[in-house]
Amino acid sequence: xxxxxxxxxxxxxxxxxxxxxxxxxxxxxxxxxxxxxxxxxxxxxxxxxxxxxxxxxxxxxxxxxxxxxxxxxxxxxxxxxxxxxxxxxxxxxxxxxxxxxxxxxxxxxxxxxxxxxxxxxxxxxxxxxxxxxxxxxxxxxxxxxxxxxxxxxxxxxxxx
Amino acid sequence: xxxxxxxxxxxxxxxxxxxxxxxxxxxxxxxxxxxxxxxxxxxxxxxxxxxxxxxxxxxxxxxxxxxxxxxxxxxxxxxxxxxxxxxxxxxxxxxxxxxxxxxxxxxxxxxxxxxxxxxxxxxxxxxxxxxxxxxxxxxxxxxxxxxxxxxxxxxxxxxxxxxxxxxxxxxxxxxxxxxxxxxxxxxxxxxxxxxxxxxxxxxxxxxxxxxxxxxxxxxxxxxxxxxxxxxxxxxxxxxxxxxxxxxxxxxxxxxxxxxxxxxxxxxxxxxxxxxxxxxxxxxxxxxxxxxxxx
Ligand code: FES
Ligand code: FES
Numbered sequence: 001x002x003x004x005x006x007x008x009x010x011x012x013x014x015x016x017x018x019x020x021x022x023x024x025x026x027x028x029x030x031x032x033x034x035x036x037x038x039x040x041x042x043x044x045x046x047x048x049x050x051x052x053x054x055x056x057x058x059x060x061x062x063x064x065x066x067x068x069x070x071x072x073x074x075x076x077x078x079x080x081x082x083x084x085x086x087x088x089x090x091x092x093x094x095x096x097x098x099x100x101x102x103x104x105x106x107x108x109x110x111x112x113x114x115x116x117x118x119x120x121x122x123x124x125x126x127x128x129x130x131x132x133x134x135x136x137x138x139x140x141x142x143x144x145x146x147x148x149x150x151x152x153x154x155x156x157x158x159x160x
Numbered sequence: 161x162x163x164x165x166x167x168x169x170x171x172x173x174x175x176x177x178x179x180x181x182x183x184x185x186x187x188x189x190x191x192x193x194x195x196x197x198x199x200x201x202x203x204x205x206x207x208x209x210x211x212x213x214x215x216x217x218x219x220x221x222x223x224x225x226x227x228x229x230x231x232x233x234x235x236x237x238x239x240x241x242x243x244x245x246x247x248x249x250x251x252x253x254x255x256x257x258x259x260x261x262x263x264x265x266x267x268x269x270x271x272x273x274x275x276x277x278x279x280x281x282x283x284x285x286x287x288x289x290x291x292x293x294x295x296x297x298x299x300x301x302x303x304x305x306x307x308x309x310x311x312x313x314x315x316x317x318x319x320x321x322x323x324x325x326x327x328x329x330x331x332x333x334x335x336x337x338x339x340x341x342x343x344x345x346x347x348x349x350x351x352x353x354x355x356x357x358x359x360x361x362x363x364x365x366x367x368x369x370x371x372x373x374x375x376x377x378x379x380x381x382x383x384x385x386x387x388x389x390x391x392x393x394x395x396x397x398x399x400x401x402x403x404x405x406x407x408x409x410x411x412x413x414x415x416x417x418x419x420x421x422x423x424x425x426x427x428x429x430x431x432x433x434x435x436x437x438x439x440x441x442x443x444x445x446x447x448x449x450x451x452x453x454x
Contacts, residue, residue, distance in 0.1 A: 020175035132273025
């Protein structure tokens with residue numbers, strides 16, 4: 001069944017017809033070509049598919065596409081501004097916070113939420129916050145370093 | 161584009177997303193058996209994909225997540241009332257829950273990952289009836305009731321009687337779980353969960369204890385366990401041993417022994433039944449030591 005929906009994705013409004021059997025992950029990747037949204041386990045365990053839905057991180061593989069009717073979605077593509085990388089993405093690059101890069105978009109979206117939500121945080125908080133994002137290259141140390149760096153950018157006013 | 165059921169394709173589904181409770185109950189009344197209720201879908205979607213849940217052709221998906229009447233958290237005479245589609249994150253972040261029901265907050269805090277908690281609902285976690293549902297374990301210890309509504313009817317079922325087996329509940333095909341009611345009671349509580357890694361969705365074992373004291377003796381105690389039986393359960397034999405007494409070396413030992421005899425854990429890939437049995441006893445010991453500071 002095709003379901004008509006209205007939604008905002010990466011600051012743009014869409015009127016779409018979606019197949020009720022598809023997930024948000026499918027919609028973003030296959031229909032809208034937002035390939036930052038990675039298909040991993042497809043059962044909510046790995047976090048590679050994390051996007052922000054109404055400002056909160058969710059696994060897009062567990063959301064049915066018609067459920068985003070009236071909602072707002074943000075992916076890594078939406079963090080870019082005028083073709084420039086977001087300061088958080090820069091911090092990931094500068095700190096070598098990726099090896100194969102499979103987990104990276106999910107890590108970026110979760111940490112974007114965490115940095116925006118928390119005034120201050122410890123390494124322990126970051127580890128707990130990233131519980132739902134697995135990195136099978138296990139490069140967690142650099143990811144945590146990148147998040148701390150990004151927080152400095154934000155405090156210095158270099159952020160959007 | 162792939163459909164969400166992966167390789168197990170069903171040719172057709174109907175999707176219905178009502179804005180009001182009346183519409184939803186009318187829909188259930190009309191369609192009866194041929195409906196799958198969906199809230200967050202964090203359990204339903206993986207279950208369908210893995211083949212654990214088979215949806216028949218032309219199934220009606222009833223998505224209740226847009227119904228505003230199911231999103232309340234209020235504290236009043238009756239106690240704490242939580243709407244069925246309140247997300248797990250909303251429960252944890254609620255000041256009302258924190259002040260009036262810290263046990264529930266503590267248990268839900270340990271379910272899944274943040275991403276799951278942001279989308280999964282408390283009602284979904286209960287209706288899914290996993291033997292390991294952490295919210296159900298705490299709600300059992302809190303003596304909660306569930307409001308089940310169907311067209312023109314409403315009934316309250318104690319959560320203690322709600323679960324029938326793994327994935328099975330007393331919910332009838334035309335009924336919807338609309339709210340969870342936790343009675344007002346003063347007491348102390350604790351929740352302990354044993355799992356492989358924190359964000360892993362399922363508990364190996366979890367225990368919730370709620371205790372009320374009067375004149376230095378235990379006037380009431382409710383002990384609930386998850387993942388040690390086909391459904392989340394109360395350890396009522398163990399409770400009986402402890403009610404009316406104080407915690408001593410002696411009755412702590414008896415309680416630990418009783419709880420091990422009382423449960424019926426399964427062997428699965430996550431842990432053996434012996435391990436679960438022994439650990440249930442140890443978790444009870446730890447919980448009581450936590451509560452009584454001995
Ligand atoms: S693909 Fe969604 S959590 Fe792994
Ligand atoms: S960098 Fe390879 S999975 Fe994280």
